[in-house]
Amino acid sequence: MRELSLDEMPLQPAPLRPGWRFLLSHPAHLLAMGFGCGLSPVAPGTVGTLWAWGSFLVLQAWLSPFALGCVVLASVVVGWWASTVTVDQMRVLDPGAIVADEIMSFWLVLWVLMPAGWDEQLAAFLVFRLLDAVKPGPVGWADGLFHGFGWRGGLGIIFDDLVAAFCTLFLLAAWRHLP
Numbered sequence: 534m535r536e537l538s539l540d541e542m543p544l545q546p547a548p549l550r551p552g553w554r555f556l557l558s559h560p561a562h563l564l565a566m567g568f569g570c571g572l573s574p575v576a577p578g579t580v581g582t583l584w585a586w587g588s589f590l591v592l593q594a595w596l597s598p599f600a601l602g603c604v605v606l607a608s609v610v611v612g613w614w615a616s617t618v619t620v621d622q623m624r625v626l627d628p629g630a631i632v633a634d635e636i637m638s639f640w641l642v643l644w645v646l647m648p649a650g651w652d653e654q655l656a657a658f659l660v661f662r663l664l665d666a667v668k669p670g671p672v673g674w675a676d677g678l679f680h681g682f683g684w685r686g687g688l689g690i691i692f693d694d695l696v697a698a699f700c701t702l703f704l705l706a707a708w709r710h711l712p
Contacts, residue, residue, distance in 0.1 A: 550572060550574065550630060551566070551571075551572065551623065551628075551630050552572070553569075553572070555623075556569060556571075556572060559618065559619075559622070560615075561614065561615040561617075561618035561619055562615075562618075562619050562622070564611060564612070564615035564633055565612070565615035565616050565618070565619035565620075565631045565632075565633045566619070566630050566631060566632060566633075567580075567581040567584055567585075567632040567633060567635075567636050568584070570583075570584045570632050570636075571629070571630035571631055571632040572630065577629050577630060577632055578629065578632055578635050578662070578665060578666070579662055580632070581632025581633075581635040581636050582632075582635045582636070582639050582658065582661065582662055582665075583658075584632075584636065585635060585636040585637075585639040585640055585643075586639060586643065586654070586658060588636075588640075589639070589640050589643045589644075592604060593643075593647065598644075598647075601644055602644055604640075605637065605640045605641050605644045608633075608636070608637035608640060609637050609641075609691065609695070611633075612633035612634060612636070612637045612691055613684075613687045613688060613691055614687065615633050615687075616631050616633055616634065616686070616687040616690040616691060617682075617683065617684055617686060617687025617688075618687075619631055620682060620686045620687060620690060621682050621683065621686065624682075626680055626681070626686065626689075627680075627686075627689060627690050631690055633690075633691070634690050634691040634693075634694035634695075635665065635694055637691070637694075638661070638665075638691070638694035638695055638697060638698040639657075639658070639661055639698065641695070641698045642657050642661055642698045642701050642702060643657065645702055646702070646705065653705070656705065656708070657701055657705060660701045660704055660705065661697055661698065661701040664697040664700050664701060665693075665694060665697045668693065668697075670700075671696050671700060672693055672696050672697045672700060673693075674696075675692050675693040675695075675696035676689075676692075676693035678692060679692060
């Protein structure tokens with residue numbers, strides 16, 4: 534009997550929410566689910582983005598801008614890997630419990646934006662969350678590009694958030710230059 538590939542395996546019904554046992558069963562799950570942020574019963578993406586904001590401020594106090602940029606770049610690669618492993622094991626397309634995409638994308642926004650005051654940071658948070666939730670224009674386009682399992686599933690999870698991050702930065706730059 535032939536073994537099924539990942540793309541041929543049937544989807545599982547979406548669980549209510551993965552639990553702590555699943556989160557702690559593999560390092561990729563811990564990373565993909567934002568150290569537990571993805572277990573939030575309400576707005577896990579927002580909780581993950583708030584965690585990203587707080588953790589970025591802590592990292593910024595310890596790391597140089599160059600080192601922080603290296604962490605942000607590494608988080609994209611690690612987030613892709615962790616999301617790929619987690620979605621493959623959950624067998625659910627783009628589950629809300631995976632918040633590594635929000636974390637690394639908002640880190641990117643803050644890394645480019647800083648130094649910035651609380652008002653600009655809050656504006657970045659609100660614009661990023663709105664773009665990620667509503668998925669207008671290019672964010673919606675990016676959300677529809679990659680679906681499935683394996684590397685495509687992981688890339689599909691993170692790609693729309695990266696586009697939302699770039700759109701956030703574009704809108705904030707345009708806002709700064711308004712007369």
